[in-house]
Amino acid sequence: MIPYKNIHRLSSILAYELGDESIRIEFVSGAVREYTYANVGRDHVEAMKKCATKGKGLGSYVMKNERHFIALREMRAAQKNT
Template identity: 40%
Template sequence: MIKYQNLSGISGVESYDVGDDYIKILFQGGETYLYSYDHPGKEHVERMKELAAQGQGLSTYIAQHVKDEYDAKL
């Protein structure tokens, strides 16, 4: 897992891992979620990868656009 930079200082994201068609996100509460091209879809997953690499906006994006549309809770 890659440590999320959390440039805003208020994100709930701890770390993340990316693959060709998914992103796994570990939240500060200790829960890990898998988001894939199946759920919530390629467009969202690719945007989430971009935000993860930038270190800002990932948690907000999930809350506003993805919500509970994850592929699995790990």
């Protein structure tokens, strides 16, 4: 994992790892979450990748969209089960 620059020193993000179609994020709490094209969509993953490489705004982006991400994951999981 790559340490998150955390330019403003207030982020909940500790580190990240970029994949072709994903980003894995390690939070200061120790939790690690993977966001993929399949579970949250390409646009969100690419936006998070940009924030990660800039070292600015990743924690805010995740917090702002987390409810949406959860809903997307649940919807896609339900679609797989039908």
